[in-house]
Amino acid sequence: MLQTFTATTTPDQGPPRLAALRAALAVQGLAGFIVPRADAHQGEYVAARDERLAWLTGFTGSAGFCIVLPDTAGVFIDGRYRLQVRAQVADCFTPVNWPETRPGDWLRDHLADGVVGFDPWLHTAEEIEKIEAQLAGHPVTLRPVANPIDAVWPDQPPPPCGAAVPHPEDLAGESAAAKRARLAEALRAAGQRAAVITLPDSLCWLLNIRGADVPRNPVVQGFAILHDDARVSVFAEPAKFGPETRAHLGDHVTLRPPAAFVPALHTLTGPVRVDRTSAPLAVVQELDAAEVARVWGDDPCRLPKARKNPAEIAATRTAHLRDGAAVVEFLCWLDTQAQAVCAGAKVTEIDVVRGLEGFRRATNQLHDLSFETICGAGPNGAIVHYRVTEDTNRPLAAGELLLVDSGGQYRDGTTDITRTVAVGEPPAEACEAFTRVLQGMIAISRLRWPKGLAGRDLDALARYPLWLAGQDYDHGTGHGVGAFLSVHEGPQRLSRISEVPLDPGMILSNEPGYYREGAFGIRIENLIVVTEAPALPGADARAMLAFETLTFAPIDRRLILSERLSADERGWLDAYHAQVAARIGPMVSPHARAWLDRATRPL
Incomplete structure (x- = not known):
């Protein structure tokens, strides 16, 4: 599916849609309604049918929510989207900085009393509990209701029905039967009879299948119940599963339609494991209504899925080399375009996005992009998750x-890479900031740390060079990445809020940045995988971990103030560029090879 460049909702559509929603709320006697960017599966990425937040407000970011009240409508966004939201929403919506402003506190300030509705399929128990705790002692209450947006959205798309296909065992590295048995054994050891699975990527990982229900993410939307005897009940549209996939699932996996999910919950024998951070509150309500004993616990697939096995890592390495070759062809082409721009030619962001996608498709192995390419020129680069449209081009x-932040979905792996390049002579302040960002990226790349530390323990190391200059960035340093699954995968992160210990096999991004509103944006991103650190002479006898870099493409030397780098930092960059030349050089055209040799020269 080619990337498109049209906005889903324009600011002029916001006021009438907001008025229609308020009228529907008044009929139900509601003083407000919470509109999250979520679906019933609680994944980060949603199908067109579930883009309720974008339909109402025009905001297309991957995280955030809106609270609609009679006289105000707040759009809550984190630091990644504070420039983007102002460009996308109409004046009838008020941007609210989140998580600095908590939703319960905002409701206390803006609503004297009344009932605020929410769709229990679109929120986790944890989310609602936090808001209710913030509202304690205040005469505003929350009430689960049928979603009123669905009633006022006249052309809401139908539910997705992409085909589910088997994922080969040689790429998965473990059979689905072995995964089911391994997780069922853990349930039995914990005294649990079943676990509810709601995340699409967990379902796909467990059963070694892939799908096409969500743009750019090869996932199957559905619910599942994993039983302690390794049986799995899947609740998804049967039409998604053809004969080959049904045969792949085998006799111990039962397919049932989505409408059978709630009745099946009522028949379970507890204790049933439910993940309070990802399962919809409606699941909890249904189990409680049926008096089925439940216990809180992690989605049983999340950590096993995050810890990639050797086959998955080997396949991912291959995917990154292929993708790296496409990116090098693109960067060579882009350098020529930049020279033309300096000579007076016109090249736009959309031209660049189409050019990059063309080089990836030329590999003849691209399944899809892994997300909509972010391509920001000049001040647009300061919008962290900017997505070009015909209007903003x-x-x-x-x-x-x-x-340029982009990635590809290949059958053997998921890629994500960001490169910031100079068009002509870059301004001095941009080179200074770029060098600091590079120092932070190198610090993470070179890192060794004692086993047991989490992303929050490492995140500051990437920011240290920027902090020394009084600068920072309003996003995490890195997110988890799947193996031909979601490009954003939990629970691992390089973030000050992540408490999940990093384990060997976890793939993450390493992407510090700096953004100056109205001027430029800088981000440098490679993917890295956690490995056992090799022993060092004289080192303590303690388990240490390190990162292996998976991404191979040159970093723009024209933006680097080499005298600001330490000898170790220069040594890392020269060694990295030598690896890029050695690994990618034989895979690209002669013209790109000559360009690559120049781009990877030692500093």
Whole structure:
């Protein structure tokens, strides 16, 4: 599916849609309604049918929510989206900085009393409990209701029905039967009879299948119940599963339609494990209504899925080399385009996005993009998750930076890479910031740490060079990445809020940045995988971990103030560029090879 460049909702559509929703709330006697960017499966990425937040407000970010009240409507967004939201929403919506402002506190300030509705299929128990705790002692209450947006959205798309296909065992590294048995054994050891699975990527990982229900993510939307005898009941549209996939699932996996999910919950014998951070509150309500004993516990697939096995890592390495070759062809082409721009030619962000996608498709192995390409020229680069449209499309200009964040979905792996390049002579302040960002990225790349530490323990190391200059960035340093699954995968992260210990096999991004509103954005991103650190002479006898870099593409030397780098930092970059030349050089065209040799020269 080619990337498109049209906005889903324009600001002029916001006021009438907001008025229609308020009228529906008044009929139900509700003083407000919470509109999250979520679906019943609680994944980060949603199908077109579930883009309720974007339909109402025009905001297309991957995280956030809106609270609609009679006289105000707040759109809650984190630091990644504070520039983007102002460009996308109409004046009838008020951006609210989140998580600095908590939803319960905002409701206390903006609503004297009344009932605020929410769809229990679109919120976790944890989310609602937090808001209710913030409202304690205040005469505002929350009430689960049928979603009123579905009643006022006249052309809401139908539920997705993409085909489910088997994922080969040689790429998965373990049979689905072995996974089911391993997780069922853990349930028995914990004294649990079953576990509810709601995350699409967990379902796909467990059963070694892939799908096409969500753009850019090869997942199957559905619910599942894993029983302690290794049986799995799957609740998804049967039409998704053809004869080959049904045969692949085998006799111990039962397919049932989505409508059978709630009745099946009522028949379970507890204790049933439910993940309070990912299962919809409606699941909890149904189990409680049926008096089925439940216990809180992690989705049983999340950590096993995050800890990639040797086969998955080997396949991912292959995917990154292929993708790296496509990116090098693109960067060579882009350098020529930048020279043309400096000579007076017009090249736009959309031209760049189409060019990059063309090089990936030329591999003849691209399944899809892994997300909509972020391509920000000049000030658009300061919008962290900027997505170009026909209305915002900006020409490249001499003396500016271009930020390109992109990735591919291949059958053997998922890629995600960001490169920031100079168009002509870059401004001095941009080179200074770029060098600091590079120092932070190198610090993470070179890191060794004692086993047991989490992302929150490492995140500051990437920020240290920026902090010394009074600068920072409003996003995490890295997210988890799947193996031909979601490009954003939990629970592992490089973030000050992540408490999940990093384990060998976890794949993460390493992407510090810096963004100056109205001027430029900088981000440098490689994917890395956690490995056992090799022993060092004289080191303590303690388990240490390290990162292996998976991404191979040059970093723009024109933006680096080499005298600011330490000898170790220069040594890392020169060694990395030597690896890029050695591994990618034989895979690209002669013209790109000559460009690559110049781009990877030692500093």
